[in-house]
Amino acid sequence: MKLKGWKELPIGGIVIEPGNSREVETGTWRIARPVVDPQKCTDCLICWVFCPDDSIPSNGKVRFETELYHCKGCGICAVECPYKAIEMVQEADVIMEELKLTSK
Amino acid sequence: MAVELIKERKAVAMTGNQAIAEAMRQINYDVAAAYPISPQTELMGFFAEYLANGLVDTEFITVESEHSAMSAVIGAAAAGARAMTATAAQGLLYMYENLPIASNWRLPITMVLVNRALSAPLNIHCDHGDAMTARDSGWIQLFTENSQEAYHSLIMAVKIAESALLPAIVNMEGYIVSHTIGNVNLLTDAEVREFIGESDWRKNVPHPLLDTDNPVTYGATALPDYYTELKYPQHLATFEAKEHVKRVLEEFNRLAGTNYQVIEPYKLDDADFAIVVMGSTAGVARTAADQLREKGIKAGVLKIRLFRPFPYEEIAEALKHIKAVAVLDRHDSMNGLASPLYQDIASALYHLPERPMLHDFIYGLGGREVTVEDMLKAFNRLINIYTGRETRDRFTEYLQVRE
Structure with a gap:
């Protein structure tokens, strides 16, 4: 997200648009991310119910990929999943994997 | 609808508290919230009488503490109301956590601070200890010399608050001004109301909470990525506030025939020695300067009316040619350095190629009477240090302490 400069902000730090918490990238707070095993996931949507950050998009039938811009990595979805289909993977490991891929 | 009481200008004998209550009646605030504390109690009492007699439209909230008083006027001002409170000493300190909120939210609240010494020891009389604690709160601060100035x-x-979009404190010295009768020239109700303009909740603040068609959030969190960007506009506004103050003083001078400036030099043009002071002490300081001039010593006085934002450019210009300056502060910050006013004056003069010698006197604490003799003593000590007849261990001294 591009951060706004001081001239773009309303006087007094007031929030003038509703729902603008959508713009705040809370994904940077995460130290572990939920990784779904598609073989185990049944689209029961229990994770969608429990996600406190509304980061699991769904059309009511299918679980779409976790929305990592907002996911804080709390791990509630992994705990609640009745099929143990969600594994919390350390962000550090993700970064190491990415580094290995780019250094090849 | 507020009653029009004073239709012709008149001079009346009034205490500072009466004069402020009269101004409050003429301003006809939308909201006032206050908790009693000496020497402010009487002021809100006078205003409550006006309210009970149906002379004003103000919603007067009798809150349970100063913390609530400040919270109530912040809420009222954010809603769009023209709001005020009044307090003193510990009452201000109890409000304190809300002061920087009012200034960052850019709420044009006005506060009358009836200056009183801070505890301990417990004391209800005047010094500037309360005002000095608010010097870094982002509020505009005006100091006044008598009930006439307090009223104006x-x-x-x-x-000033509504054009600068910053809250403003009017300092009036407890008992010395608040309970002492002086001549006050009152403007007519119509003149006051025309000067300040009608209170319009849609225009008093840019985003009033009462505007339910355009709902806004006051008080959202700003984390490290945004805090700086939400402080910087306030930083600029505080600097810009000086120009708003100057413009309003000029407009008021045209209306009332006064000659108010952000700083008020007295016989400084050719002066060798000067006292810098705020509040009622300016009067005795001017008398002392006159007495010294009769003896051939070129003495002068600089009274500071606008304390925040600090008019450092005007002060440097007024003092740059003086040989030695004594800064008198009616407060001791207990900081192991100097009084707050001394620090500000020293900062204002620092960038000059040649600076006056500075000395700091802490005086008038807890309502200690300040006489012409005290001012002569300050001038004499200053002159003797400057000429080398006396030495000093520190540049900060108490003027009136008994051995």
């Missing part, structure tokens, strides 16, 4: 300053403060 509250009227001006409403306009």
